[in-house]
Amino acid sequence: MSARTAVLPPVACFGEPRLTAGFDEFGSLDLAAHEEVHGPLEPLTINTLLRLAEEIRLTGRGGAGFPFARKLKAVLESARRQQLPPVVVVNATEGEPASRKDKALLTRAPHLILDGAALVAYALDADEIVIGVADDGVGEEPLAAALREREMPVETGIVTVPHRFISGEGGALVRGINGEAHIPPGVKKRASDSGVSGLPTLLSNAETFAQLALAARVGPAGYASVGTEKEPGTVLLTIGGAAGQPAVVECPTGTPLADVLQLCDAPAGPGVLVGGYHGKWITPEAAAEAEVSRAGLAKVGGTLGAGIILPLGPNTCPLGEVAQVVRYLAGESAGQCGPCRLGLPELARAADLVVTGATDADTVRNAAGVVKGRGACSHPDGTGRFATSAMEVFAADVVAHAKRDGCGRKVVGQLGLPAAAQEIKRRLAVDWSRCDGHGLCAHVVPEFIRLDGNGFPSFPPTPVPGWLERGAQKAVRMCPALALSLSDE
Structure with a gap:
């Protein structure tokens, strides 16, 4: 089984499919199928593109929900002020393990992402498009195949980044493209001022570019024919957790969350995580009341984030x-x-x-x-x-x-x-007949070991997390009384 088949769940849709159009008929859309399903796409001027993004209230779909038109304006102003050509970056890394929506687009509708990136690059008169994908073997090959089928308005390349949670952060992606470590910069920087190669950079999520490509075809009124007034259109959700039928679901904003959970055979259980690992937990009662939108989830104490919905079942802690x-x-x-x-x-x-x-x-x-x-x-x-x-x-x-x-x-x-994240099997133990309370261990690995009121080591009776194992080993070696040990469960 290929990584692509193993990783991707089924795709479902409420109402008429948009981003997922053609999936049932073609599975994965090559250029001919893409053009048959979505039709032609004409370039847009920067003013037309700005009006479009503003009228459909397009926000980033990577988690933060930043208005796309404001990003466009910031990059445009920075490029003019510095007299430098901008760069367009598509963030398709999707480093959160529970998320699948961008992978669904990469593997089944890559041309929709490329259409959006091409629109922005043309309008901004950019020099380059860079698409960041994870090195998990899922999205790179379909994307490369799509690029071979078409002409892009500017040079377009693919950069792979380590499949880690933090690699998908915008600053980390820019650093990776620049050949630096794939971690966020030590200080907050605006990519619109200085991003890839120090140039003004427009960076947004893969779904955001796909949504833009759809809106350019159907126009503001057509785009807003579904969804809520303040958040028109559809969203992609990854439904996992205890779902009996996990899926990537496209639905109009305003769809009851309960309907989405029911579609995926996902009872709310003791709680539902909305927005992913940087999101919030909501109660089953809130999940029954919530609508799928940023405002709808915020109303019940949740957040849409990157569109990840993970209900817990009753059989886990x-x-x-x-x-x-x-x-x-x-x-x-x-x-x-x-x-x-x-x-x-x-x-x-x-x-x-x-x-x-x-x-x-x-x-x-x-x-x-x-x-x-x-x-x-x-x-x-x-x-x-x-x-x-x-x-x-x-x-x-x-x-x-x-x-x-x-x-x-x-x-x-x-x-x-x-x-691998769940396989933490090493435990730290103290032989109290030997421990003299020197306290050295707490200085060696303060993240895990504390000293109690009497100066003796105290730490949770749980396995040592992998990122602290090296420190725990050092503490064992340096213990003057030889009271510490690190053993497998």
């Missing part, structure tokens, strides 16, 4: 699932600023302690509060949002773990983490 993802996110950080290097491991430690019943939800909230607004990118804030919303939705489970030695359910891994 919600807090254990949450702690597993927080550990993963801490390990995926760039580790170059304090909030990521120290704050996220502390947040992961707090989540682990809540699972063991050793502390309450305030420990998680406090740890998330320390990193809030302090990172060089949005990773600490997003991780904190994920963890703290879980403390609200699963409040009863927090009490059960504190008073009744757990909820009685195992962690079955429903949130789409890669298998």
Whole structure:
């Protein structure tokens, strides 16, 4: 089985398909099928493109939801001010393990993405288009095949990046394209001022470009014929978690979330994660009330984010699932600023302690509060949002773990983490007959080991996360009393 077949779920649609048009008939659309389904596309001037983006209220579909017209204006003004040619970057990396929507477009409708990129490059008089994809073997070959079938208005290349959560961050992608490490820059920078090769750069998500290509064909009125008034059109969602029939779903904005979950045989269970790993948890009651849109999900305390919807089933431990993802996110950080290097491991430690019943939800909230607004990118804030919303939705489970030695359910891994992230099997142990409370271990690996009120090492009775194993090994070697050991479960 190819990586492409193994990774991609089925695709479903509410109403008339747009982005997913032709999927049922052709499966994957080559150039001839694409033109048969979507029709011709004429270039647009920059003023026409700006009006179009504004009239359809197009926002980025990668998570932040930034207005696309504002990005266009910023790049245009920067290019004119600096008298430099801009670059167009398509972010199709989709580093979040639970997400599949961009991969569905890359493998089944790559020409729709290329159409959008070509429109923008022509309108901006750009010098180059760069498309970033993950090195997971899913999107690069279909995209390259599509490029071989057509002519683009400017030189267009594909850059592969490591399939990591943090690699999809905009600044990390620009650095990777520039030949640097695939991590966010240490300071916040605007790609519109200085991005690829130091040039003004328009960077947006793959679905955003595909939506633009659709809108250019049908016009503002046609585009707004479905969806809500303030958020017209359709969105792509990745439905996973405990869904009996996981799928990438295209639906008009305003569609009841409950209908989408029902389509995918996905009961709301104890809670639903909306927006992905940087999103928020909502209750089953909120999920029954919510509509699929940024405003509709915000109304019930959620967020649309990158369109990832992960309901939990009744047969897993919600807090254990949450702690597993927080550990993963801490390990995926760039580790170059304090909030990521120290704050996220502390947040992961707090989540682990809540699972063991050793502390309450305030420990998680406090740890998330320390990193809030302090990172060089949005990773600490997003991780904190994920963890703290879980403390609200699963409040009863927090009490059960504190008073009744757990909820009685195992962690079955429903949130789409890669298998390697779940295989943490090394545990740190203390031989108390040897430990003299020197405290050296807490200095060697402060992210995992703390000293209690008597100066003795204290750490959660959970496996040592992979990103801290090297530090734990060093602590074992340096322990003067030979009291520490690291062993397999």
